[in-house]
Amino acid sequence: MSFNFTNPSKIFARLYAIFCPFYGRRFYRKLINALDLSGDEHILDFGSGVGTLGKKLIKLLRTEEGQLTCLDTSPAFLNRARRKLRNYGNVNFLLGNIQNLNIESNRFDIIISSWVLHHIRLKELDDILLEFNKCLKPKGRIFIIEYTKEPHGISEEKILLLFRNNGLKIVDKFSNKNTLLLEFKKVN
Numbered sequence: 366m367s368f369n370f371t372n373p374s375k376i377f378a379r380l381y382a383i384f385c386p387f388y389g390r391r392f393y394r395k396l397i398n399a400l401d402l403s404g405d406e407h408i409l410d411f412g413s414g415v416g417t418l419g420k421k422l423i424k425l426l427r428t429e430e431g432q433l434t435c436l437d438t439s440p441a442f443l444n445r446a447r448r449k450l451r452n453y454g455n456v457n458f459l460l461g462n463i464q465n466l467n468i469e470s471n472r473f474d475i476i477i478s479s480w481v482l483h484h485i486r487l488k489e490l491d492d493i494l495l496e497f498n499k500c501l502k503p504k505g506r507i508f509i510i511e512y513t514k515e516p517h518g519i520s521e522e523k524i525l526l527l528f529r530n531n532g533l534k535i536v537d538k539f540s541n542k543n544t545l546l547l548e549f550k551k552v553n
């Protein structure tokens with residue numbers, strides 16, 4: 366079995382589904398509080414993995430307008446998310462690179478990315494941030510949870526520079542040990 370997040374095996378996806386809720390719970394709690402949802406938002410869970418966070422979000426999207434989109438490049442992870450969220454009608458799933466999916470402009474109120482950016486090369490992150498900016502509504506918000514200890518993680522400085530260069534302004538920050546929760550908004 367390999368610990369490969371970009372192309373995980375079925376068995377790794379299964380184990381990750383068990384381990385993930387414990388590892389992420391503190392930051393998921395912080396994130397849910399910070400989101401302060403009214404229930405009618407359209408949320409993109411970028412790099413949704415096996416749907417652990419998605420399951421928490423969907424329970425908060427209580428109105429008819431509320432929608433969750435889970436996007437991931439891994440079929441094994443996204444299939445797990447599909448199974449976990451199969452009882453909810455207001456979820457859709459996108460498989461592939463966001464740059465190639467032709468997502469319409471101004472579609473999302475909120476974009477969330479938890480423990481994803483450090484798996485992606487900096488050069489590609491620039492293209493991804495362009496897409497975030499395009500498909501986020503004018504007053505939209507982006508929430509990032511990231512592991513920041515290099516070389517495996519991505520440093521706070523790199524994240525802040527990346528977002529600033531792409532017209533996104535930091536509005537809040539919480540950190541604990543080597544993990545960060547950041548909130549950004551679009552600068553129009």
Ligand SMILES: C[S@@+](CC[C@H](N)C(=O)[O-])C[C@H]1O[C@@H](n2cnc3c(N)ncnc32)[C@H](O)[C@@H]1O
Pocket residue numbers: 370371385389411412413414415417418436437438439442461462463478479480481484485
């Ligand atoms: C460590 S997991 C985190 C999953 C989930 N966000 C969570 O909180 O558990 C990293 C996820 O990012 C996905 N991923 C990696 N590169 C990606 C990309 N370019 N676009 C979208 N998802 C990507 C992986 O397939 C994997 O599901």
